[in-house]
Amino acid sequence: xxxxxxxxxxxxxxxxxxxxxxxxxxxxxxxxxxxxxxxxxxxxxxxxxxxxxxxxxxxxxxxxxxxxxxxxxxxxxxxxxxxxxxxxxxxxxxxxxxxxxxxxxxxx
Amino acid sequence: xxxxxxxxxxxxxxxxxxxxxxxxxxxxxxxxxxxxxxxxxxxxxxxxxxxxxxxxxxxxxxxxxxxxxxxxxxxxxxxxxxxxxxxxxxxxxxxxxxxxxxxxxxxxxxxxxx
Numbered sequence: 001x002x003x004x005x006x007x008x009x010x011x012x013x014x015x016x017x018x019x020x021x022x023x024x025x026x027x028x029x030x031x032x033x034x035x036x037x038x039x040x041x042x043x044x045x046x047x048x049x050x051x052x053x054x055x056x057x058x059x060x061x062x063x064x065x066x067x068x069x070x071x072x073x074x075x076x077x078x079x080x081x082x083x084x085x086x087x088x089x090x091x092x093x094x095x096x097x098x099x100x101x102x103x104x105x106x107x108x
Numbered sequence: 109x110x111x112x113x114x115x116x117x118x119x120x121x122x123x124x125x126x127x128x129x130x131x132x133x134x135x136x137x138x139x140x141x142x143x144x145x146x147x148x149x150x151x152x153x154x155x156x157x158x159x160x161x162x163x164x165x166x167x168x169x170x171x172x173x174x175x176x177x178x179x180x181x182x183x184x185x186x187x188x189x190x191x192x193x194x195x196x197x198x199x200x201x202x203x204x205x206x207x208x209x210x211x212x213x214x215x216x217x218x219x220x221x222x
Binding site for chain 2 (some may be wrong): 004008020030031032034042043044045046049087091092093094095096097098099100101
């Protein structure tokens with residue numbers, strides 16, 4: 001079993017749609033959780049950290065369920081510029097593990 | 109601030125050749141990392157450093173070496189390049205510990221070994 005698993009997609013959605021990505025992790029001792037965004041042929045960049053209470057940043061909402069070892073990212077009112085690969089990242093005491101990413105394409 | 113910079117952007121090597129991938133950061137971060145990213149796979153940690161003079165192996169260190177003589181620089185050395193080392197290499201840095209803090213990535217080096 002992979003340490004961080006994501007649905008690879010691709011997700012193809014129209015502009016204005018709501019899309020949700022899921023991620024599961026295997027290490028119950030994990031302590032920090034992030035979503036990174038990676039554009040085609042570019043480096044990953046932090047989108048948002050994920051907190052136990054859930055957090056929102058504009059059109060983006062991230063949630064964490066520690067009991068189920070599950071993280072989600074919800075994007076509302078999708079824009080063309082949201083097209084990218086979204087990486088789920090899970091950190092422990094001395095370790096950061098990256099999911100393979102979920103690809104999103106937003107179409108006009 | 110330039111953030112994390114990497115050179116070269118692209119490189120083609122022949123089997124058995126060697127090269128050094130350069131990485132520098134100007135954020136005064138203690139922690140630096142080298143990852144490789146293969147198609148359809150998550151980033152894999154090759155080596156990391158917690159400060160000048162201190163380095164340690166990650167998940168996939170075989171075929172690579174690193175050094176950290178200054179806070180700013182963290183070069184990655186490939187000895188005897190093999191086709192399996194064809195990948196995109198990212199350098200990253202963070203202010204604090206490996207699993208806790210946002211990592212800032214360089215633009216990557218695309219390496220092909222033929």
